[in-house]
Amino acid sequence: MxxxxxxxxxxxxxxxxxxxxxxxxxxxxxxATPASSSAAPASSSTAPSSSAxxxxxxxxxYTLPGTGVFPEGITADDDTFYVSSTSDGAIFRGTVxxxxxxxxxxGGQDGRTGAAGLDVDGDDDENxxxxxxxxxxxxxxxxxxxxxxRGKFTNGLGQDAxxxxxxxxxxxxxxxxxxxxxxxxxxxxxxATGEGQLEPFVDFTGSPFAYGEGFNANGIxxxxxxxxxxxxxxxxxxxxxxxxxxxxxxxxxxxxxxLQNGDGMEMEDDTLYVVRNRDSLIATVDLDDDGNxxxxxxxxxxxxxxxxxxxxxxxxQLLVVNSQFDKRGGTPVEPFTVVGVTER
Numbered sequence: 001m002x003x004x005x006x007x008x009x010x011x012x013x014x015x016x017x018x019x020x021x022x023x024x025x026x027x028x029x030x031x032a033t034p035a036s037s038s039a040a041p042a043s044s045s046t047a048p049s050s051s052a053x054x055x056x057x058x059x060x061x062y063t064l065p066g067t068g069v070f071p072e073g074i075t076a077d078d079d080t081f082y083v084s085s086t087s088d089g090a091i092f093r094g095t096v097x098x099x100x101x102x103x104x105x106x107g108g109q110d111g112r113t114g115a116a117g118l119d120v121d122g123d124d125d126e127n128x129x130x131x132x133x134x135x136x137x138x139x140x141x142x143x144x145x146x147x148x149x150r151g152k153f154t155n156g157l158g159q160d161a162x163x164x165x166x167x168x169x170x171x172x173x174x175x176x177x178x179x180x181x182x183x184x185x186x187x188x189x190x191x192a193t194g195e196g197q198l199e200p201f202v203d204f205t206g207s208p209f210a211y212g213e214g215f216n217a218n219g220i221x222x223x224x225x226x227x228x229x230x231x232x233x234x235x236x237x238x239x240x241x242x243x244x245x246x247x248x249x250x251x252x253x254x255x256x257x258x259l260q261n262g263d264g265m266e267m268e269d270d271t272l273y274v275v276r277n278r279d280s281l282i283a284t285v286d287l288d289d290d291g292n293x294x295x296x297x298x299x300x301x302x303x304x305x306x307x308x309x310x311x312x313x314x315x316x317q318l319l320v321v322n323s324q325f326d327k328r329g330g331t332p333v334e335p336f337t338v339v340g341v342t343e344r
């Protein structure tokens with residue numbers, strides 16, 4: 001993830017609790033329902049999710065505390081990583097090499113009843129953790145070390161009109177948040193302080209990034225040259241580039257390839273890792289520095305993957321979240337896990 005300074009300081013009073021009603025998936029059928037729902041989403045023509053503790057895998061298995069977690073997001077700074085729960089908004093914190101992950105921010109705290117994508121900035125002692133709140137329409141900013149709340153921003157939309165899915169902290173310190181339901185890319189400027197409204201950065205209406213049925217904007221990264229953002233559209237598998245200065249929106253040229261069911265993404269040097277959740281794999285893309293074009297170079301699979309949603313790169317290891325969203329309303333394999341596989 002791109003990690004730079006994002007400054008926000010605020011003392012907040014109580015917040016109204018909101019309920020997360022969906023997750024980052026590739027279609028309406030794959031949206032997660034609350035943990036109490038008895039309706040399991042239909043699956044597409046992919047291999048069934050497997051237990052994250054599969055004995056045929058060489059993956060390192062990190063166990064998450066609690067039941068019914070249904071994790072979604074992950075981000076890492078050095079050897080510390082953070083994982084979100086879609087069920088109640090809890091945030092967990094772990095250390096690479098220690099397979100037991102600990103609670104960090106309790107579910108429901110600060111009105112955080114659901115959490116999706118995350119990003120962390122550990123540079124220059126900022127220790128900033130940004131949490132996208134899915135259908136709550138809210139983004140929270142925390143001190144990544146102490147857990148102290150620094151800021152809270154909302155778009156004011158109802159839970160059926162928004163889904164704040166993923167977040168990236170850009171090198172200039174701004175945080176950008178994708179919305180899978182509303183055709184808007186949101187921003188929190190690096191200089192923002194206090195409690196307030198999310199700022200619309202780009203309106204995709206009328207642009208090449210056409211919203212349709214299912215989940216739209218999902219994973220987001222910053223291109224290597226720091227001048228553009230790259231977003232995957234889950235429902236089509238297309239990548240789109242958003243210029244930071246002109247705000248121009250163009251489709252990334254993948255030579256005719258698509259990344260269907262694209263979810264979370266990670267940029268490491270020239271390689272873009274795109275998690276394709278329903279397909280239980282991670283696609284590797286050789287992406288140009290400016291983000292205008294790329295080439296799909298391969299796929300990473302592992303028996304330990306269980307409806308993976310996103311990935312973080314740490315010391316030549318990919319940490320992959322096993323959401324088991326396909327088992328929501330059914331019988332998931334517990335405890336829920338994150339697995340570490342070799343980067344390639």
